[in-house]
Amino acid sequence: MPSLTVYIPRAIALILASALAFVAAARPQHGDPAAVRAPFADGCTGGPGSEVFTREDIAAYGLTHLSDVFRLSTRWHATSIDGYHWAASPPGLAAGVERWDVYVNDVPVGTRLLGRSQLNALPVTMFDVACIELVSVPNLDRPTFSRSGSIRITTRPPDRGLSFDGIVAAANEINDPGPFRYTGDGGPNVDRIGPIGAASVSVNPGRWSARAAGRFAETHVTDAVLIDRTRHLYDIDSKPRIDASSIGLTGSVGPEDFRHQFLIGLTDTEDLLFFESVGLEMPAEHRFVVAGGSGRAAFNGGRLRYAASYARHELGPRGAGDAVDPDWSQQHYQVETDARIHVLRLGGGLRSTTAVSNRLGEDPPRPTQSHAGNRRLLTTRLFAGIDVAVRPQWRQQLLVEWSQRGVQRGITGYATADVRTGPGHALVLTGSAGHVLPDDHGLWTWIERDYQLPLADAVRLDSLKGRPLPRLVTLDAAWSSRLPNRVTLDLRGFFRQTWGDYLPVYERAFNPTSHGFDVRTTVDANVSATRGGIDISLRHAHGPSFRHALSYTFESMISGDETSREAFERIPQQRITYAARLAFLDRFFLSTHIRYTSASSWPGFEDAASRSPADAELSEYFLVDVAATKRMLKDHVTLSLALRNVLDEPIRYHPAGAVHHMALHVSVRLHATSLAGF
Amino acid sequence: MHGLIPVPKRLDGYGHLRRLFVRHLFLSLIILVPGTVVGQSAFSRITISGGADATIHSPRLLPDWKPGRGGHLSVSTPFYFGEAEAGAAFHRYDAQTTDVPRFDALMAFVGWGVRLAPAESFSWYNGMRVGSYRMAFDEETFPGIRNESELSIGLQTRIDVHLTPALNVYIAGRYNRTYTAPRLDLAYLSGGLAISLESPEWLVTLLR
Numbered sequence: 001m002p003s004l005t006v007y008i009p010r011a012i013a014l015i016l017a018s019a020l021a022f023v024a025a026a027r028p029q030h031g032d033p034a035a036v037r038a039p040f041a042d043g044c045t046g047g048p049g050s051e052v053f054t055r056e057d058i059a060a061y062g063l064t065h066l067s068d069v070f071r072l073s074t075r076w077h078a079t080s081i082d083g084y085h086w087a088a089s090p091p092g093l094a095a096g097v098e099r100w101d102v103y104v105n106d107v108p109v110g111t112r113l114l115g116r117s118q119l120n121a122l123p124v125t126m127f128d129v130a131c132i133e134l135v136s137v138p139n140l141d142r143p144t145f146s147r148s149g150s151i152r153i154t155t156r157p158p159d160r161g162l163s164f165d166g167i168v169a170a171a172n173e174i175n176d177p178g179p180f181r182y183t184g185d186g187g188p189n190v191d192r193i194g195p196i197g198a199a200s201v202s203v204n205p206g207r208w209s210a211r212a213a214g215r216f217a218e219t220h221v222t223d224a225v226l227i228d229r230t231r232h233l234y235d236i237d238s239k240p241r242i243d244a245s246s247i248g249l250t251g252s253v254g255p256e257d258f259r260h261q262f263l264i265g266l267t268d269t270e271d272l273l274f275f276e277s278v279g280l281e282m283p284a285e286h287r288f289v290v291a292g293g294s295g296r297a298a299f300n301g302g303r304l305r306y307a308a309s310y311a312r313h314e315l316g317p318r319g320a321g322d323a324v325d326p327d328w329s330q331q332h333y334q335v336e337t338d339a340r341i342h343v344l345r346l347g348g349g350l351r352s353t354t355a356v357s358n359r360l361g362e363d364p365p366r367p368t369q370s371h372a373g374n375r376r377l378l379t380t381r382l383f384a385g386i387d388v389a390v391r392p393q394w395r396q397q398l399l400v401e402w403s404q405r406g407v408q409r410g411i412t413g414y415a416t417a418d419v420r421t422g423p424g425h426a427l428v429l430t431g432s433a434g435h436v437l438p439d440d441h442g443l444w445t446w447i448e449r450d451y452q453l454p455l456a457d458a459v460r461l462d463s464l465k466g467r468p469l470p471r472l473v474t475l476d477a478a479w480s481s482r483l484p485n486r487v488t489l490d491l492r493g494f495f496r497q498t499w500g501d502y503l504p505v506y507e508r509a510f511n512p513t514s515h516g517f518d519v520r521t522t523v524d525a526n527v528s529a530t531r532g533g534i535d536i537s538l539r540h541a542h543g544p545s546f547r548h549a550l551s552y553t554f555e556s557m558i559s560g561d562e563t564s565r566e567a568f569e570r571i572p573q574q575r576i577t578y579a580a581r582l583a584f585l586d587r588f589f590l591s592t593h594i595r596y597t598s599a600s601s602w603p604g605f606e607d608a609a610s611r612s613p614a615d616a617e618l619s620e621y622f623l624v625d626v627a628a629t630k631r632m633l634k635d636h637v638t639l640s641l642a643l644r645n646v647l648d649e650p651i652r653y654h655p656a657g658a659v660h661h662m663a664l665h666v667s668v669r670l671h672a673t674s675l676a677g678f
Numbered sequence: 679m680h681g682l683i684p685v686p687k688r689l690d691g692y693g694h695l696r697r698l699f700v701r702h703l704f705l706s707l708i709i710l711v712p713g714t715v716v717g718q719s720a721f722s723r724i725t726i727s728g729g730a731d732a733t734i735h736s737p738r739l740l741p742d743w744k745p746g747r748g749g750h751l752s753v754s755t756p757f758y759f760g761e762a763e764a765g766a767a768f769h770r771y772d773a774q775t776t777d778v779p780r781f782d783a784l785m786a787f788v789g790w791g792v793r794l795a796p797a798e799s800f801s802w803y804n805g806m807r808v809g810s811y812r813m814a815f816d817e818e819t820f821p822g823i824r825n826e827s828e829l830s831i832g833l834q835t836r837i838d839v840h841l842t843p844a845l846n847v848y849i850a851g852r853y854n855r856t857y858t859a860p861r862l863d864l865a866y867l868s869g870g871l872a873i874s875l876e877s878p879e880w881l882v883t884l885l886r
Contacts (some may be wrong), residue, residue, distance in 0.1 A: 172810065172827055172828065172829055174828060174829050174857035174858075174859075175857065175858070175859040176826050176827075176828045176858050176859070177826075177858060177859060178813055178826055178828055178856065178858030178862055179739065179742075179743065179771070179778065179781055179813060179815075179858075179862070180738075180858060180859070180860060180862075182742075182777065182778040182779065182820070183742055183777075183778060185860055186858065186859055186860070187859045189826070192827070584758035584759070585720075585758060585886075587758075587886060588757075588758055632884060632885050632886070633884045633885075634883070634884070641788065641808065643808070643829075648857075662829065662857065663829070664808070664810070664829045
């Protein structure tokens with residue numbers, strides 16, 4: 001029987017050919033490209049293959065960090081060492097290697113640093129967020145159609161006039177010893193979570209708007225395992241913690257069809273970075289600077305969009321000697337543009353990443369001189385295609401993208417068919433096939449260029465030069481239907497196949513001195529895997545006061561080699577969430593979020609598990625959160641009380657990570673606005 | 679094991695789930711089912727309650743500590759459904775040995791419950807509380823950690839005798855679990871006075 005690798009290219013060819021066949025009968029697409037998508041407020045499109053979490057969700061569950069959104073997601077799988085930093089992967093893609101992109105108001109913000117997500121480094125406060133969209137499929141309505149997933153954050157437009165927002169939040173995880181510390185019965189102290197504070201001032205005279213925001217957040221490392229690992233690295237008076245503070249400015253100008261948005265921000269984090277290849281936390285001072293803009297202009301028969309950004313990461317030592325100095329500076333420029341002229345889609349992007357570090361080799365870094373090739377990465381991509389309405393209910397897109405970085409060139413084809421089969425029913429088929437460029441923000445990209453992480457053994461990595469680029473095929477079929485009685489059903493099947501990908505393989509041994517792991521890392525640069533699964537989501541609204549949703553995701557490996565098997569076994573095969581919200585007179589809300597996650601295996605920790613607190617298998621768990629939110633003082637004050645993990649399951653998201661128990665989260669939010677305007 | 683705490687294993691058959699429902703929620707339901715909602719308008723009245731508490735059950739603290747004086751002050755009001763309350767309770771625990779310090783505990787809480795009023799002169803309230811249990815240890819004899827806060831969840835049942843439309847006397851029984859490790863379970867018997875007032879219009883507007 002021929003393998004799937006034979007059928008997939010044929011299926012893609014069939015999709016492309018059928019799409020081309022419709023071009024002859026096509027007419028220009030002037031309608032709303034998101035017409036068949038689920039509607040959300042404040043410019044969030046949603047749609048099959050994406051999960052949207054709105055401002056109401058954020059308020060209802062008392063979320064305080066951007067990364068908290070992974071707690072609500074069914075489709076994306078996320079792990080965490082400390083509960084602050086989260087590593088996430090969209091369905092169908094390997095865990096432990098993040099390649100997804102982040103956008104704020106369509107501005108690309110390079111939040112990833114040496115392969116680690118730094119979502120909380122964004123200078124955006126949670127109460128200024130209109131929605132967070134986790135996109136799992138290539139979305140061809142956006143200038144960049146990432147096949148490795150993307151996170152799109154949309155900030156809410158400020159209220160008319162002058163407005164002020166502020167929030168103070170804190171939490172307490174259980175299991176402090178209390179008086180039993182003196183009787184010998186109690187365990188170690190469990191520190192508080194937070195405090196977290198943020199404030200913003202917004203101006204919106206009508207034609208333009210701007211918001212200045214500031215935020216600080218303390219995250220105390222409360223788990224004894226983490227405390228033992230980190231206390232060996234540097235001397236501090238109290239227990240180790242992560243302190244973040246940020247300032248940011250966002251704004252927009254112009255009407256809807258000619259809107260231009262901008263973002264400027266800076267975040268300083270006294271950080272603890274856990275790299276798998278180091279095996280313990282690395283204390284570091286992290287500075288993240290981002291500035292950028294995006295905009296659109298509609299004209300008769302078409303539309304032009306653009307986005308440009310600058311991002312800089314700097315990592316320096318934090319209370320430790322040079323031996324633990326990551327010594328890393330990375331600058332990132334990115335420009336994207338996209339035009340639609342009748343049925344034609346044209347666009348492209350340019351991305352430049354420059355790294356400076358004394359750990360990039362023995363020679364002093366001189367990015368503009370002889371070693372420039374090793375330290376600056378320039379990526380160019382161009383795409384062209386068609387975007388047509390074959391029938392009033394049938395929209396077809398076909399795109400081909402060419403990309404180049406150095407001597408590496410790639411080509412990728414995309415096709416999507418968006419069909420409204422009836423009132424409230426939509427079918428979306430999306431496929432892509434082609435090369436994948438290495439991640440400019442990835443750790444292995446820089447290790448290949450001789451970067452050395454402190455405390456890490458040398459990583460065995462064969463040079464990728466001369467090797468063909470990894471290839472990825474994606475297929476998604478999504479069905480969205482509005483059923484009677486205000487029930488909405490979303491079904492999606494997905495398929496991912498990779499060839500020639502590279503993934504790390506870790507050999508770990510527990511180190512009783514450092515309480516961390518001694519790690520030998522090898523990067524396998526020829527990984528093949530086939531992965532598939534389904535998403536089912538059922539939403540129901542009973543009048544304006546009660547809404548609930550049930551979501552289910554199943555994903556599994558169909559075939560793959562040993563390296564990919566290890567990467568995918570980390571991902572729980574089944575995830576189920578149930579979320580419900582009950583509103584009383586639009587002033588008092590009761591919410592619950594119930595999550596079931598099946599067990600996962602971490603074969604790379606098997607050798608270390610017998611001598612350390614790390615379990616090579618994470619058991620299944622139920623995570624139940626309940627929250628009450630009360631608006632008062634004419635909506636100027638919102639009180640939120642959330643009990644997370646009320647079943648008190650000892651939950652661990654990573655074998656080397658903290659164990660999380662029940663916690664009480666409290667937040668008070670202030671909102672004031674001048675109704676007079678300007 | 680190098681000072682590391684062992685990772686607790688989940689009980690077989692979702693023991694936590696069973697334990698929670700059997701011990702807490704089921705008990706709450708048993709108590710709350712008899713309650714009915716009195717016809718009400720949210721925040722229309724404010725009731726200020728204050729009284730004394732006697733700790734009648736504190737097995738974990740014995741024999742190292744002896745419960746001392748205690749009292750509580752709370753404000754309650756009709757909510758959209760049932761009654762909501764907020765307040766604080768103070769309790770002192772005197773050391774019985776020189777190995778442990780005296781400590782004062784202050785529980786700041788919010789609560790919710792339902793009231794059954796079979797007659798004008800009598801009502802029965804059942805509810806639950808969630809709050810923070812702050813323990814302040816005697817730092818003079820035991821320098822080091824001065825205080826600690828922990829999540830606390832409680833149940834209460836209370837009988838009010840209405841002397842006048844504005845004045846009640848009541849007795850109450852309360853059970854509190856504070857989520858220290860190990861758990862600190864305490865039961866109290868309370869009594870006190872409650873003054874009930876019509877809420878001023880501005881306060882109703884603000885709270886709504």
